[in-house]
């Protein structure tokens with residue numbers, strides 16, 4: 055029997071509301087409820103200060119819904135959205151204090167100071183993952199996902215252990231880019247990432263039906279992203295490449311604040327408008343103290359596959375100049391090339407299907423730049439460290 059929203063609300067009627075007045079079902083703290091097959095996802099909104107105290111409510115809600123017939127899987131997250139435009143929360147004096155004094159494993163590296171207190175993301179240091187990097191763009195359609203996929207593959211070709219997380223909840227492209235459409239298996243309550251070309255891959259597109267994520271509000275997005283980070287068995291990775299949602303709105307800012315990022319790669323096309331958006335992208339990461347690993351100019355120029363003629367369709371070179379103006383590294387240019395689009399659309403990004411091609415080499419140089427900056431740059435920032443909370 056398929057579970058319905060009414061069933062879920064009835065079950066939550068037996069769970070006390072976070073403020074103690076009535077039930078969670080009637081509480082304004084309850085977010086929209088997403089149901090996909092037997093999978094139920096919702097969030098309980100709270101303030102970062104109260105998140106620890108509300109863990110029992112979260113668990114009770116999860117247990118109540120899990121007991122319903124037809125429910126195969128439940129995710130309930132505590133989310134603490136700051137109002138748009140408000141200042142980031144002050145850094146905790148000690149990350150240990152922010153974690154309620156939970157002890158870190160002996161011998162662990164001290165955790166990095168976090169730019170802001172995202173309560174539900176306090177466990178978002180991903181066990182075994184050395185660096186999490188964001189691939190972002192100021193606006194959609196500039197080739198962010200294509201760049202993220204090829205960058206991940208190029209890092210893999212350097213001998214690194216690499217994962218790719220598609221956080222673009224409003225239009226996940228990774229299932230198409232890698233022709234992956236099956237649902238991840240669940241083992242010991244952890245989802246197993248899918249695999250392609252040696253990458254571990256997780257996408258919101260594997261988890262929910264097309265269109266579902268598009269209607270999610272901020273807390274739902276954060277719930278889903280939290281789950282993809284903390285409830286996926288990523289294993290040991292040198293780099294987890296995160297394909298971020300496009301834009302520089304509050305959702306992206308929140309994501310950038312709450313995920314412990316080692317750095318960000320900004321993708322832009324050379325047009326003025328895209329560059330203005332890229333500038334906003336850079337500013338957004340700077341605001342939350344995430345180092346800019348560099349800017350990539352995508353669709354930089356067009357190279358005719360027949361005659362070899364090169365045309366600067368959009369006034370090539372703008373991103374390099376912009377990077378210079380902003381004091382950000384310039385990582386490289388990727389041409390507008392039919393082979394790149396064909397590979398992306400056919401489920402085999404160019405670095406996988408033609409690794410020795412000129413275009414794949416361009417991605418390889420960008421990957422080298424990224425890895426160099428991750429390992430040698432950004433003084434003062436330690437890699438993400440792991441605290442297991444459950």
Ligand SMILES: Nc1ncnc2c1ncn2[C@@H]1O[C@H](COP(=O)(O)OP(=O)(O)OP(=O)(O)O)[C@@H](O)[C@H]1O
Pocket residue numbers: 191193194195196197198199200201222225227300352353388389390391392394395396398399
């Ligand atoms: N360098 C390139 N040469 C040719 N086509 C490209 C290139 N980069 C991306 N594309 C194509 O452009 C389209 C958009 O790319 P992609 O989905 O990567 O963009 P995006 O910025 O992630 O978009 P969105 O934000 O809407 O998800 C795709 O069809 C992709 O194949």
